[in-house]
Amino acid sequence: MSEVPNVYDTEPIPTAAMDEVNRILQSGDLFRYTSDNSPVALLEQEFAEKLGSKYALAVSSCSAALFLSLKALGLPRDARVMIPAFTFGAVPSAVVHADCIPVLCECGDNYRIDLDDFAAKLPHVDAVIISHMRGHTSDMDAIMQLCDDAGVPVVEDAAHSLGTQWDGRNIGTIGKIGCFSFQSYKLLNAGEGGIMITDDPNLIARAVIMSGAYEHNWKKHPVLLNSFAKWQNKLPLYNQRLNNLSATLIRPQLNELQRRVTDGRRNHDHVASQLNQSAWLSVPDSLPKEERAPDSIQFNLVDMTDTDTARFVEAAAAAGVKIQVFGQSPDNARAYWNWQFIGEIPDLPKTRAMLMKACDVRLPARLTLDECDVIAQIIVDAATATMTPARAYG
Numbered sequence: 001m002s003e004v005p006n007v008y009d010t011e012p013i014p015t016a017a018m019d020e021v022n023r024i025l026q027s028g029d030l031f032r033y034t035s036d037n038s039p040v041a042l043l044e045q046e047f048a049e050k051l052g053s054k055y056a057l058a059v060s061s062c063s064a065a066l067f068l069s070l071k072a073l074g075l076p077r078d079a080r081v082m083i084p085a086f087t088f089g090a091v092p093s094a095v096v097h098a099d100c101i102p103v104l105c106e107c108g109d110n111y112r113i114d115l116d117d118f119a120a121k122l123p124h125v126d127a128v129i130i131s132h133m134r135g136h137t138s139d140m141d142a143i144m145q146l147c148d149d150a151g152v153p154v155v156e157d158a159a160h161s162l163g164t165q166w167d168g169r170n171i172g173t174i175g176k177i178g179c180f181s182f183q184s185y186k187l188l189n190a191g192e193g194g195i196m197i198t199d200d201p202n203l204i205a206r207a208v209i210m211s212g213a214y215e216h217n218w219k220k221h222p223v224l225l226n227s228f229a230k231w232q233n234k235l236p237l238y239n240q241r242l243n244n245l246s247a248t249l250i251r252p253q254l255n256e257l258q259r260r261v262t263d264g265r266r267n268h269d270h271v272a273s274q275l276n277q278s279a280w281l282s283v284p285d286s287l288p289k290e291e292r293a294p295d296s297i298q299f300n301l302v303d304m305t306d307t308d309t310a311r312f313v314e315a316a317a318a319a320g321v322k323i324q325v326f327g328q329s330p331d332n333a334r335a336y337w338n339w340q341f342i343g344e345i346p347d348l349p350k351t352r353a354m355l356m357k358a359c360d361v362r363l364p365a366r367l368t369l370d371e372c373d374v375i376a377q378i379i380v381d382a383a384t385a386t387m388t389p390a391r392a393y394g
């Protein structure tokens, strides 16, 4: 059989970055506020322009961006922030970090926010974080309508959905603030890092100062000069800045973005069509207004018991494909019942049912279609072997 591709390796960092890294190492100029037009400042300009938003602030992680977003919104201690119950543990953690209380919203079989539960909980919250989990975009028209009517600000956690579009608009530009990650498993890889974008000069000014633009370092964010003075010395300095080396690794990758998006979508759709041929596997449709940028595939198991599920995962692993069932792998950070740090865990039967049958397989953009075929075949065969064990003849 063909060799199973490695889905964990990332793409090499473009050579243009390496030359620039060398130059920076020679000069020792690693801190973003030492010089004007530092690599971090240039990354902010380029990223904002690429996404079509007015302002960007690069920080140490997407978690930091989410934290600073809540702080920039001026939410008081114990403000209630609604988040989807299907997200990464970093999201409720950012809420707790900002001294706020996470309110978990049900998610459906298609991994997206359950709008009935969302509408029911909205009157009781002060802000909303929409996690486009694994790039699956919830109905942003309905969500923005509900939140605008209620006067509730929306932060988009687009950590893992850079390049996704909703109705022709870039994800991350629809809510008040959009946050992205540069951690190695995301579309742009700096090891660690994050960035937030907004069109609101007041929000970005507050976030810039709190990210650690102490004294008059905010003068190195030239597009914003008029918004800073009133916040001088009024806000804490949380020091969550990005350094020049990280920004230097990201900047040339911006040119790779469209290829990664196109190839990732091609790979995803190729594998999805094969999985959907199996009676025991189902890939939920994307929403009509959504253009995704996947680097992994999620699918639901159909009519499998927990024992079947364990056998299926084992069969695929034996053939070389690691499948994570969100709700069944121990201590999974995407299973809300493991977020014991938020206090009492609510009962969310829809999300729980989905997590118990929802599978996750990495499918990086750099894979060829032949390599995708190998992965798809192993998954389909594992399901068949689990659900229709070969008859013993003779």
Ligand SMILES: *Cc1c(COP(=O)(O)O)cnc(C)c1O
Residues within 6 Å of the ligand: 060, 061, 062, 063, 064, 087, 088, 090, 091, 131, 132, 133, 134, 157, 159, 160, 180, 181, 182, 183, 193, 194
């Ligand atoms: C990765 C991720 C985060 C956290 O990003 P960091 O940069 O590692 O802090 C938050 N939300 C989602 C949906 C993610 O995938």
